[in-house]
Amino acid sequence: MSTEDAYKQFYETATQYARSNDSTGRRRSAEAATALRQQFLTMAEETVSATDPQGYVEATVRLSGELVDVRISAYAMRDLDAAGLSHTCTEAIAAARIRSGEAMSEKVEQMVGTGLDTPVEEMIPAAYRNMPEVAAMLKGLRK
Amino acid sequence: MTSGIGPEALRGTEAFMRAARNLQLPSNPRLIFERMAEFQESMRTSVQELAKQTFDGSAENVDVTATVTVYGAVTEIRIGTLAKRYTDNLTLGEAVVEAVRAARANAQNAWVERMTGTDLFGVSAGAFIPPPFS
Numbered sequence: 352m353s354t355e356d357a358y359k360q361f362y363e364t365a366t367q368y369a370r371s372n373d374s375t376g377r378r379r380s381a382e383a384a385t386a387l388r389q390q391f392l393t394m395a396e397e398t399v400s401a402t403d404p405q406g407y408v409e410a411t412v413r414l415s416g417e418l419v420d421v422r423i424s425a426y427a428m429r430d431l432d433a434a435g436l437s438h439t440c441t442e443a444i445a446a447a448r449i450r451s452g453e454a455m456s457e458k459v460e461q462m463v464g465t466g467l468d469t470p471v472e473e474m475i476p477a478a479y480r481n482m483p484e485v486a487a488m489l490k491g492l493r494k
Numbered sequence: 495m496t497s498g499i500g501p502e503a504l505r506g507t508e509a510f511m512r513a514a515r516n517l518q519l520p521s522n523p524r525l526i527f528e529r530m531a532e533f534q535e536s537m538r539t540s541v542q543e544l545a546k547q548t549f550d551g552s553a554e555n556v557d558v559t560a561t562v563t564v565y566g567a568v569t570e571i572r573i574g575t576l577a578k579r580y581t582d583n584l585t586l587g588e589a590v591v592e593a594v595r596a597a598r599a600n601a602q603n604a605w606v607e608r609m610t611g612t613d614l615f616g617v618s619a620g621a622f623i624p625p626p627f628s
Contacts, residue, residue: 408587416566416596421587428586433578440590448567454612 355494357484401446407431410440410447414455418444518616526615533614537623540608549604551596556581556589560597564605567624568594601625 364383378387396414407427412422421443426438520526544564552559557574571590581589602625610620 417598418568418591420591423583423590425583425585428578428583433573433575436578436586437571437573439570440573444568444571444594 383403394455394458397454399447399450401443403442403446405439408436408439408443410443412444412447412451414451414458416451418447472484498579501525512580521542529615533612533619536612537619541610542603547604549597549601551593551598551600553589553592556586556592558586558589558593560590560593560598562594562601564601566598566601 364379395413397414397416398411398419399422400409400411407424407425408431409422410418410421411417421440423436423440427439430452431439520529537625546564548569550559550561550562557577559572560568561570561572562568571593573590577586579587605625606620609623610618612619
């Protein structure tokens with residue numbers, strides 16, 4: 352199941368059982384939440400790569416931000432001194448981290464249908480928005 | 495931090511649910527709120543102080559050092575002149591990764607140590623507030 356499918360299933364199940372008190376509804380909501388959680392964990396393991404502006408060094412990071420690989424080109428070894436290479440590695444790692452943030456944002460947008468800058472109430476199923484606890488939380492967030 | 499949604503947040507929620515079973519709540523509700531306010535203030539101070547610090551880590555066999563923030567962002571890589579001269583490019587790349595991992599481990603340890611020193615109703619904050627990166 353893709354992350355988008357997991358979110359869709361979670362959203363539909365949560366909406367359907369928003370006011371349910373029966374054990375089946377709670378169980379199905381919990382199962383959907385578990386599947387969504389697993390998809391998030393899988394997504395965080397995905398990797399993206401980026402280079403410094405000159406393309407001397409390529410860094411690869413997971414979407415969770417963990418650095419997994421740094422490839423220093425033979426040209427970098429030839430053209431740069433130790434200080435220059437140090438700076439170039441830092442630039443490549445920073446570029447990869449920025450790319451991972453963008454990739455995470457894109458994935459959330461694909462999944463939820465809106466970006467990370469979307470007001471949180473638009474990401475919450477309508478059936479939940481009017482529940483007293485959720486309404487109070489949203490009111491607090493708007494302050 | 496690039497996103498508030500991540501495995502750390504999920505692990506934190508699970509850890510909190512486990513830790514919540516061991517909470518020793520005072521019988522007086524006023525004390526509960528007072529203690530929670532103290533805890534919140536203590537956490538705010540801890541996080542602000544940790545955010546100002548940086549943490550170093552080095553590769554074991556190559557002169558490469560990395561500096562990271564408590565959020566795991568790499569602020570500096572330092573490759574020694576001799577390491578640049580006598581190490582091949584692939585090994586040097588691996589040494590950079592090793593140094594960053596060591597620095598992040600040090601940042602993670604500093605976070606855990608700081609959180610472990612504070613408790614909420616008898617449960618260490620280290621039990622339910624995970625480091626801000628994996």
